[in-house]
Amino acid sequence: MVGTAKGRGFGVDVGGSGIKGCVVDVEAGALEGERLRIPTPEGAEPDAIADVVADIVSSFDWHGPVGVTLPCVVKGGMALTAANVHKSWIGTDAAELFAKRLGRATDEIIVVNDADAAGLAEMRFGAGRSHHKGVVVVLTFGTGIGSSVFVDGELVPNTEFGHLEVDGHNAEKRAAASIKEDEDLSWAEWAKRVTRYLQAVETVMWPDLIIAGGGVSKKAEKWLPLLEVKTPVLAAGLRNDAGIVGAGCMASQLLVG
Ligand code: BGC
Numbered sequence: 554m555v556g557t558a559k560g561r562g563f564g565v566d567v568g569g570s571g572i573k574g575c576v577v578d579v580e581a582g583a584l585e586g587e588r589l590r591i592p593t594p595e596g597a598e599p600d601a602i603a604d605v606v607a608d609i610v611s612s613f614d615w616h617g618p619v620g621v622t623l624p625c626v627v628k629g630g631m632a633l634t635a636a637n638v639h640k641s642w643i644g645t646d647a648a649e650l651f652a653k654r655l656g657r658a659t660d661e662i663i664v665v666n667d668a669d670a671a672g673l674a675e676m677r678f679g680a681g682r683s684h685h686k687g688v689v690v691v692l693t694f695g696t697g698i699g700s701s702v703f704v705d706g707e708l709v710p711n712t713e714f715g716h717l718e719v720d721g722h723n724a725e726k727r728a729a730a731s732i733k734e735d736e737d738l739s740w741a742e743w744a745k746r747v748t749r750y751l752q753a754v755e756t757v758m759w760p761d762l763i764i765a766g767g768g769v770s771k772k773a774e775k776w777l778p779l780l781e782v783k784t785p786v787l788a789a790g791l792r793n794d795a796g797i798v799g800a801g802c803m804a805s806q807l808l809v810g
Contacts, residue, residue, distance in 0.1 A: 561585065563619045564801030565606050566667060569593060569637035569696030569731070572602065573793075574609035577801025582678025584794055589613075597638035599645050603654040610655055618807040620800030621651050622667035624697060626711045630664050636716070636725070637696045663803045668692075668699025669710050670799030671766055671789075676703050678798065679790030680764045687761035690714070690754065691789070693796075694767035698725040698750070702758075719753045730769045740772075744779035751782045760784050768793050 565574035575588035589609050594601035610619055623642070625632040630648025635641075647664040655662065672691035675681045681689050685706035693699040698715030701708060715725040726732065728750040733743040751763065765777065766789030773788030780786055791798055 560805070561617070562801035562803070562805030563610060563613070563615045563617065564670070564797035564799065564804060565609055565619060565621045566670070566796030566800060567593070567602055567606070567621060567623050567638075568667065568796075569597065569624060572605045572609065573797055574606070574613070575794075575797050575801070576613055576615055577798050577805070579802045579805045582674060582791070582798055582802075584797060588794065588797060593638075597642075599639065599642055599647070599650055602638070603650050606651060607654040618661040618663070618804040619651070619655060619657065620663045620665065620670070620802070620804035621647070622665055622670045622796045622800050623647060624667050624699065626713065627664050627666050628711065630659070630662075632664075634713070661807060663800075663807060665800065665803060666699070666701075666711055667796050668712075668715075669701045669708060670803065671699065671791075671795035672701025672703065672764075672799070673708060673802060674791050674795040674799035675764050675766060675789050676706060676708075677802065679795065680787040681762070682790075684762050688758065689762045689764065690758060690760040690784075691764040691766060692754075693789075694728070694730040694747075694765065694769050696729060696731045698729050699767075702760075714754055717750070717753050717757070719750055724750050724753065730767055733769075740775040741779060744776040747776065748779075748781050751780060751784070751786070755783055762787065764789050766792070766795055 576585040632642040700714035728746040770789040
């Protein structure tokens with residue numbers, strides 16, 4: 554059937570401001586052509602998001618399994634938290650919701666935390682590809698701050714380091730990329746906040762490498778050199794596409810066997 558060949562997957566990355574999807578070449582770790590992005594519906598409720606995910610998938614010639622990321626802790630297809638999406642996600646069986654909307658069986662859908670998907674892609678194809686020994690922390694700076702942790706290349710899922718308390722604040726409310734925009738911070742001002750945040754991460758973890766991702770990794774030269782931390786920090790290689798690529802890779806695994 555068209556669009557189900559091994560070596561390919563479909564990934565959809567659901568974020569606080571946009572929902573993006575594309576067919577993924579899982580050998581190359583790259584998008585196959587142009588991704589489609591649709592703004593996240595106001596309120597970010599489960600049904601409205603599922604409609605957009607279905608619109609995105611159906612606009613491609615794709616009939617195989619689909620990986621979907623959510624900015625939520627996700628276990629066994631269930632969303633268990635909802636920081637930057639509607640609270641009604643909490644307790645939603647997201648795998649079942651997407652399977653119904655996409656007209657697929659639940660075992661053709663995989664739902665994962667967005668930062669875990671992005672981290673997986675970075676470790677396989679991006680800045681972490683030659684760092685499969687030791688502890689790597691991948692952080693995504695976007696609407697919130699997402700985290701994923703890899704120990705000798707293996708994912709420890711659902712870490713939520715974006716919500717560490719730093720100087721009395723929820724870290725992502727001070728140091729997410731969206732806050733830089735909302736408060737009109739200069740790169741230097743924002744880098745100070747990111748430094749405080751990374752220092753807090755370093756007090757509870759001693760990673761060997763930190764990979765900084767999200768849209769702001771495109772402008773890494775403006776802020777990475779300003780960080781004052783012990784751990785080496787690399788800019789993500791896949792930039793904003795990491796979530797789609799990671800989700801597509803996970804979906805392609807559903808074809809195996
Ligand atoms: C959520 C995480 C998510 C991150 C990035 C945080 O607010 O709690 O689950 O990975 O935002 O979207």
